[in-house]
Amino acid sequence: MTIAIALRQLIFCVIICLSSYSVMSANFHEYNISTIHEQWMYQYQRSYANDAEKEKRLKMFEEKFYYIKEFNNFANKSYKLGLNKFSDLTMDEVIASYTGIKAGLNDSGQISFSSNIVPARIIHLPVQVDWRLEAAVNNVRWQGPCGVSWAFAGLDAVESFIKIKTGNRVSLSVQNLVDCAATGCKGGHVIDTYKYIIKANGIADEASYPYKEADGTCQHAKxxxxxxxxxxxxxxxxxxxxxxxxxxxxxxxxxAVSAEFIAYKKGIFEGPCGTDLVHAVTIVGYGVDEDGKEYWLIKNSWGEKWGEDGYMRLLRGVKDKRGLCGIAMWPTYPE
Structure with a gap:
């Protein structure tokens, strides 16, 4: 009798689970993907060379759309994903065109510059720091299809340093670095920013040397x-x-970045992402949310429509000493 009852309960459970799955799948496929894709194209001003390319990108977009829906409904993470300007691209395409850290790090994630490492300090640390509240962080920018995140992150740090040190708010030229330092849109390292400014005895402002999202001819004296x-x-x-x-x-x-990092919308990002350093960001603060979860506040160069108005809260205090996404492997700042 007990076995019979248990068997009936199991069969009932299977029927309910399958029904729920069917409803879930039906609800997902109620969406008119073509219409959503057209609306997304209009929002992000996307166009394609021909119908074949559009069909290819629509298929990628559809996969991203349903993955995001399923992730947000069932992944039980402390962050949510969303459609953004990368939603019709593969992860490899995003890394190739919209990041910008070139190869050349050794196994520890470091370039050889041990003389520049500051001694460890023991001081009392506040629970939260946010340099935006001190008006020491400029607006989020969009790097476009140019592998120059190293320059954006480096200049963000320099601009904030100048504001904190002198009280002057400056907007500096990324294009100056693209044209004159490292290998431009083909990638570089954050320290290439600092090295160029030191060697050139300064850098142009954004107004006199505007950003073009492409390599150009170096103009040193601007x-x-x-x-x-x-x-x-x-x-x-x-x-x-x-x-x-x-x-x-x-x-x-x-x-490091991942498909989830690229599609990040809001919340505290907790991975996955690995430690393959391919991108650069600026850490403008840290804090703790209402649930006691610690995070880094990072500024990206993917525009204000990405993440939380161009920012991400990245999980802090993980077991891996390198930090989530390798954020603690190679942090630098100007002086």
Whole structure:
């Protein structure tokens, strides 16, 4: 009798589960993907060379759309995904055109610059830091299809440093770096930003040398200003010392990305992402949410429509000393 009852309960459970799955699938496929894709194209001003390309991109978009829906409904994560300007691209395409850290790091994630590593400090740290509240962070920018996140992150750190040090708000030329430092849109490292400014005795402002999202001819003498004397590296793989550094000023960092990172919409991102450093961001603060979850506040160069108005809250205090997405592997700042 007991076995019979248990068997009936099992069969009932299977029927209910399958029914629920069918309803879920039906609800998902009620969407008119072609219409949604057209609306998305209008929103992000996307166009395609021909019908074949559009059909190919529509298929990618559809896969992203349903993955995002399923993730947000069932993944039980502390963050949500959303459609954005990358929703018809593969992850490899995004990394190839919209990130910008070139190969050349050794196994520890570091380029050889040990003389620039600052000594560890032990100080009392506040629970929260947000340099935006001090008007020390400029607006979020859009790097476009140019692998120059290293320059955006580096200049964000420099602009904030100048504001904190002098009180002057400056907007500096990324294009100056694209044309004259490292390998431009083909990628570089954040320290290429600092090295160029030091060597050139300054850098042009954005107004005199505007960004074009492409490589151009170097024009060294264009309203040079904003000098820095050097740069420092936070002790690698040490999130506490990274907090100490961010207490003083925003810090640029190389970081890994993933499909979930690219589609991030809101909340505290907790991975997955690995530690393959391909992108650069600027850490402009840190904090703790209402549930006690610790995070880094990072500024990206993917425009204000990505993430939380161009920012991401990235999980802090993970077991891996390198930090989530390798954020603690190679953080640097100007001085």
């Amino acid at each position: 309203n040079l200003s904003t000098q820095i004397k050097g740069y420092k590296t936070v002790p690698p793989n040490d999130e506490k010392q990274l907090r100490v550094a961010v207490l003083d000023q925003p810090v640029a960092a190389h970081i």
